Amino acid sequence: MRTKHTLTDQLIGRQILLLAVLVLLIALSQFVILRAVLLNTAAHSLHQEIAVLGPIIHRQLMVDGQLQFRVLATILSARLSTSGVNLIIADNTGQIVSTSPRLIGPTPPPVVSGHYFLWQGYLVVSSRLGDPYFPDGRIWLLSPMAHIDDILSRDIFLVAALGALMLAVAAWVGSVIVRRSLVPLEKIRASTIRIAQGDIGHTTNLGNAPAELAELGDAINTMSLAIKELFDQEKLLAEQMRRFVADASHELRTPLTAINGFLSIIQQDDLSPEERQRGMDTIRHEGHRMARLVNQLLTLSRIDTLPQTAVAPVPLDLEAWVRHVKPMLAPLVKPHRLDYQITPVTVQADPDRLTEIVLNLVENAARYSPPGEPIEVVISHSNDYGIIEVKDRGPGLNPQDLPHIFDRFYRSDQARTSSSGGTGLGLSIVSALTQAQGGTVEAHNRPSPEHGAIFRVKLPLASGSPES
Numbered sequence: 001m002r003t004k005h006t007l008t009d010q011l012i013g014r015q016i017l018l019l020a021v022l023v024l025l026i027a028l029s030q031f032v033i034l035r036a037v038l039l040n041t042a043a044h045s046l047h048q049e050i051a052v053l054g055p056i057i058h059r060q061l062m063v064d065g066q067l068q069f070r071v072l073a074t075i076l077s078a079r080l081s082t083s084g085v086n087l088i089i090a091d092n093t094g095q096i097v098s099t100s101p102r103l104i105g106p107t108p109p110p111v112v113s114g115h116y117f118l119w120q121g122y123l124v125v126s127s128r129l130g131d132p133y134f135p136d137g138r139i140w141l142l143s144p145m146a147h148i149d150d151i152l153s154r155d156i157f158l159v160a161a162l163g164a165l166m167l168a169v170a171a172w173v174g175s176v177i178v179r180r181s182l183v184p185l186e187k188i189r190a191s192t193i194r195i196a197q198g199d200i201g202h203t204t205n206l207g208n209a210p211a212e213l214a215e216l217g218d219a220i221n222t223m224s225l226a227i228k229e230l231f232d233q234e235k236l237l238a239e240q241m242r243r244f245v246a247d248a249s250h251e252l253r254t255p256l257t258a259i260n261g262f263l264s265i266i267q268q269d270d271l272s273p274e275e276r277q278r279g280m281d282t283i284r285h286e287g288h289r290m291a292r293l294v295n296q297l298l299t300l301s302r303i304d305t306l307p308q309t310a311v312a313p314v315p316l317d318l319e320a321w322v323r324h325v326k327p328m329l330a331p332l333v334k335p336h337r338l339d340y341q342i343t344p345v346t347v348q349a350d351p352d353r354l355t356e357i358v359l360n361l362v363e364n365a366a367r368y369s370p371p372g373e374p375i376e377v378v379i380s381h382s383n384d385y386g387i388i389e390v391k392d393r394g395p396g397l398n399p400q401d402l403p404h405i406f407d408r409f410y411r412s413d414q415a416r417t418s419s420s421g422g423t424g425l426g427l428s429i430v431s432a433l434t435q436a437q438g439g440t441v442e443a444h445n446r447p448s449p450e451h452g453a454i455f456r457v458k459l460p461l462a463s464g465s466p467e468s
Contacts, residue, residue, distance in 0.1 A: 007182065007185075008175075008178055008179060008182055011178045011182075012171065012174055012175050012178050015170070015171075015174045015178070016167060016170065016171050016174065019166070019167060019170050019174075020163075020167055023163040023166060023167065024163075027156075027159045027160075027163060030155075030159065031152065031155065031156065031159070034151075034152065034155055035148070035152055038148045038151060038152070039116065039123060039148065040115070040116075042116075042123050042143050042148065043115050043116035043123060043125050046085065046116070046123070046125040046141040046143060047115075047125055047127075049085065049141055050125065050126075050127045050139060050141060053139065054127055054129060054139060057089060057129060057137075057139060084143060084144055084147065085141055085142065085143050086099075086100035086102055086103050086122070086141070086142040086143075086144075087099065087100050087139070087140070087141060087142075088100070088103065088108050088109065088139070088140040088142065089129075089137060089138075089139050089140075090108050090137055090138050090139075090140075091136065091137040092135060092136050092137050094108065096108055097137065100142075103142070108138075108140065109122075109124050109126070109140050109142070111126065111138065112124075112126075118145065119142070121144065121145050121146070122142035122143060122144055122145060123142070123143045123144075123145055123148070124140055124141070124142050124143075125140070125141050126138055126139060126140045126141075127139055181210075184206045184207070184209035184210070184213040184214075184217065185213060187204050187206060187217070188204060188206070188213070188216060188217055188220060190204075191203070191204040191217075191220060191221075191224075192220060195220075195224050195227070200224065200227050200228045200231055201224055201225060201227070201228030202224055203221040203224055203225065204217055204220070204221065243408075248293075248297060252290060252293060252294075255286035255287070255289050255290040255293075256286075256290065258282060258283075258286045259283050259286050259287065259290075262279040262280075262282050262283050262286075263283065265279050266279040266280065266283075293425070296425040296426070296429055297425070299356075299429055299432075299433075300408065300425065300428065300429060300432060303432040303433065303436055304432075310353070310433070310436050311350040311353050311433065311436045311437050312350050313348045313349050313350050313437050313438070314348070314349070314350070314351070315346055315347075315348060315462035315463075315464075316346065316347055316348070316349045316351055316354065316462070317344070317345075317346050318342070318344075318345050318346070318347060318379050318386060318388070319342050319344050319345075319379070321351060321354070321355075322340065322342060322377070322379065324351075325355050325358060325359075326338075326340075328355070328359065329358070329359065329362050329377075332359065332362055332363045332366055333362060333365075333366040333375055335371055335372065336366050336369055336371070336372070336373060336374060336375050337372075337374040337375070338362075338374070338375055338376075338377060339374045339375070339376045339377070340376075340377050340378075340379075341376065341377070341378040341379070341380075342378075342379045343379055343380045343381060345379060345380070345381040345386040345461070346386070346461065346462045347385075347386035347459040347460065347461055347462055348437070348438070348459065348460050348461065348462045348463070349437050349439075349459050350433075350437060353433045353436075353437065354388075354433075354437075354459075356429070356433060357388075357429075357430050357433050357434060357457060358377070358388065358390070358457075360426040360427065360429060360430050361390040361430060361455050361457075362375060362377070362390055363426065364390075364426055364427065364455075365390050365391070365392035365394070365453070365455075366392075368392065368394035368395065368453075369392040369393055369394045369452075370393065370394065373392070373393040373394075374393070375390065375391070375392050376389070376390070376391040376392075377389070377390055378391065381461065384460060384461050385439070385458040385459060385460060385461060386458070386459050386460075386461055387456060387457070387458055387459075388456070388457040388459070389454055389455065389456045389457075390454070390455045391446065391452060391453070391454045391455075392452045392453055393446075393450075393451060393452040394451075394452050394453060395451065395452075396445040396446065396451050396452055396453050397443060397444070397445055397453050402443060402444070405427060405443050406427050406428055406430070406431035406441065406443075407428060408425055408428040410427075410428075427443075430455075430457070434457055434458075434459070437459060437460075438459070438460050439457060439458050439459040439460065440457075440458045441455065441456065441457050441458070442455075442456050442458075443455050443456075444456075
């Protein structure tokens with residue numbers, strides 16, 4: 001199985017490789033420059049020697065001839081040999097006149113233009129003797145390359161040793177720097193492992209991490225919190241669904257039990273007509289109650305699954321709409337009285353769904369209001385919303401119940417039975433239908449010293465209405 005290298009190892013390796021390439025380039029550049037300097041320095045020294053010897057050799061050749069010149073050549077060769085320089089002198093025909101004893105072979109070096117050239121392991125410089133245009137001969141000075149090569153060899157060894165030491169130090173320092181730089185990334189890795197192992201919502205504080213890693217850490221923290229929120233919502237929805245099914249089953253079981261019980265009773269032969277009629281009335285009442293509960297459940301299900309099809313908002317004049325729904329509201333509030341306060345306003349709402357909202361609110365107010373107390377329906381507008389308020393003079397709402405007042409099957413008195421006629425779905429339908437139309441609903445108590453509850457529905461004003 002192929003071994004996977006860690007990111008730390010890869011970064012350190014690449015850092016060392018980059019530094020090695022850089023050291024190599026520096027060493028090569030230094031070698032080339034040092035070699036050129038050494039060669040030019042040696043060539044310059046040889047040219048200075050030629051500048052001194054050239055005129056002497058030319059005059060000696062012209063005055064004494066080649067035979068007498070050999071004595072001078074031997075002296076010059078001996079003088080130059082002390083510094084390791086060799087001498088070759090040739091006449092204008094190319095014949096060697098004199099040469100250092102250490103040089104073997106009758107062939108002189110080639111004539112090459114330039115400051116110097118390399119020939120058979122020597123650094124060579126040359127010059128004409130006499131007239132530059134009609135020379136009487138040529139002189140070559142040859143310096144062995146051995147001492148220059150020795151200097152360059154020592155330089156290569158020194159640079160290699162320093163480079164190796166530099167790479168070792170850089171590897172150690174780079175390892176420390178890279179490991180410290182990757183601490184935030186290691187924290188991120190550990191955080192993702194914890195999240196993967198089920199620690200949903202875990203976050204990591206990266207401190208003074210680089211900007212890129214800080215952004216990555218923030219993104220992972222945001223993702224972790226978002227996943228936790230989704231899990232929490234899923235748990236809440238599952239719990240709500242469980243309670244919803246249990247409550248719906250209970251609410252359906254209650255009328256079914258009553259219907260089955262009374263059906264068994266009215267089948268007895270010894271019942272009077274009045275008792276039999278009361279049983280039939282009870283069965284009819286419970287049947288209607290069960291049908292209403294089923295309809296409410298269907299309404300909520302449709303809003304949950306396809307909220308855009310559950311409502312069809314249109315511009316709606318609330319003053320004209322109230323005149324239409326008054327006959328429907330009156331039977332719900334007996335023996336209470338309905339008081340209306342109407343400010344003309346046009347909202348964007350579904351007339352049928354808005355009627356259902358107000359019917360539920362008015363019925364709820366009548367259920368908890370003392371007999372004879374009026375129920376108020378107030379219509380107004382504020383900013384970009386039309387407002388419908390239903391106010392009662394009942395006992396009001398417990399503060400601890402306000403956050404849950406629109407939850408499905410929620411009752412402020414959990415021990416209360418269904419004798420009040422409620423199913424626990426009316427207010428949740430009000431909330432769902434209002435939100436589906438782009439509005440909001442809220443509940444609070446009347447300000448002291450008054451008592452009672454106020455339910456306020458806010459719906460967006462119709463486009464182009466005078467109030468908008």
